Amino acid sequence: MDYQELLLSVRLLPQVDQTKLLNELMGTSQEEYLSVRKEQLFNKQVGCPHCTSKSYYKFGTDKGCQRFKCKGCMRTFTEFTGTWIDGLHKKSQVTEYIDLMIEGKSLDKISAQMGINKKTALDWRHKILSALEQDSGDKMEGVVESDETFFEESQKGSHTMTREARKRGKSSKDMKTRGISSNKAAVIVTADRKGNLNMCVATTGRISKEDIFRSIEKPLPQDAILCTDGHVSYKGYAMDNKLKHIALRGDLKQYVKHGVYHIQNINNIHGRLKKWIDNQFWGVSTKYLQNYLGWFRINEKLKGSVNQKKELITASLQNTDALKRFHYIDVSYQWLLATQ
Numbered sequence: 001m002d003y004q005e006l007l008l009s010v011r012l013l014p015q016v017d018q019t020k021l022l023n024e025l026m027g028t029s030q031e032e033y034l035s036v037r038k039e040q041l042f043n044k045q046v047g048c049p050h051c052t053s054k055s056y057y058k059f060g061t062d063k064g065c066q067r068f069k070c071k072g073c074m075r076t077f078t079e080f081t082g083t084w085i086d087g088l089h090k091k092s093q094v095t096e097y098i099d100l101m102i103e104g105k106s107l108d109k110i111s112a113q114m115g116i117n118k119k120t121a122l123d124w125r126h127k128i129l130s131a132l133e134q135d136s137g138d139k140m141e142g143v144v145e146s147d148e149t150f151f152e153e154s155q156k157g158s159h160t161m162t163r164e165a166r167k168r169g170k171s172s173k174d175m176k177t178r179g180i181s182s183n184k185a186a187v188i189v190t191a192d193r194k195g196n197l198n199m200c201v202a203t204t205g206r207i208s209k210e211d212i213f214r215s216i217e218k219p220l221p222q223d224a225i226l227c228t229d230g231h232v233s234y235k236g237y238a239m240d241n242k243l244k245h246i247a248l249r250g251d252l253k254q255y256v257k258h259g260v261y262h263i264q265n266i267n268n269i270h271g272r273l274k275k276w277i278d279n280q281f282w283g284v285s286t287k288y289l290q291n292y293l294g295w296f297r298i299n300e301k302l303k304g305s306v307n308q309k310k311e312l313i314t315a316s317l318q319n320t321d322a323l324k325r326f327h328y329i330d331v332s333y334q335w336l337l338a339t340q
């Protein structure tokens with residue numbers, strides 16, 4: 001194929017793919033991808049990871065990373081302090097890992113291709129996922145749908161990843177039953193119609209008003225209109241927040257009211273989430289479920305993005321609590337089990 005033919009073929013690609021190709025050819029380096037946080041610190045766009053003060057100054061380097069000293073708390077930190085990359089010995093492999101993650105490669109394939117052991121591949125996955133945030137309630141606007149769905153409690157992979165464990169972790173389908181069994185994890189999903197999405201492993205068993213408060217994090221704005229299936233906990237939540245609440249009761253065949261009020265987007269998300277977890281991972285351990293919800297959410301956000309790698313790295317580096325969250329996965333899981 002000569003140049004003219006190649007050019008012609010490229011022009012036939014959709015615009016999104018042309019831009020992707022361009023990024024590929026420009027060859028953004030590993031350093032450029034990882035320097036996003038350093039740039040933000042240089043420009044004082046983010047605060048000290050210890051105390052959030054923006055009074056800090058450059059203070060040498062530490063193992064090749066830029067170091068800063070904070071005038072607020074007098075402590076030092078680097079561009080990576082608290083982020084999931086903090087303390088990694090193989091920083092040079094981060095972008096390759098992210099590429100494989102975006103491609104949906106299994107941990108086995110990733111560890112074989114990168115020459116790292118499976119435990120490292122698993123740890124990196126959950127360090128990255130521990131950095132991903134959810135949209136809190138105050139970001140939502142207009143019609144907001146909220147409803148819970150259930151996942152059977154699973155301890156997949158807690159010791160060794162055997163076939164049997166996979167079987168146990170599988171099949172999260174058709175479990176839209178209301179909190180009868182306490183060995184199901186309830187996931188509350190809340191979304192507006194602008195793409196803001198919050199997904200939270202709230203409790204095991206029946207959900208309460210307090211679970212809804214905790215999962216949405218910050219109260220929905222006063223002019224939001226909350227659509228739910230009319231569960232008493234949602235009624236209580238709406239009343240406490242003085243929100244307009246539309247109950248769509250499936251048992252009374254109330255699927256849509258006034259043409260716009262329904263919870264079909266949420267039901268659609270529930271369906272896609274379960275399919276993704278069943279088909280992509282053959283079920284996941286309840287311990288890691290919150291992390292997978294973060295992954296699902298960012299996938300939704302990055303749909304159609306021309307540089308998913310850059311956006312995923314940028315999003316993951318914003319969270320200076322990521323490493324802490326990663327180390328608390330077991331503690332959070334014990335807490336969840338205690339809600340039974």
Ligand SMILES: [Zn+2]
Nearest residue numbers: 048051070073
């Ligand atoms: Zn500080």
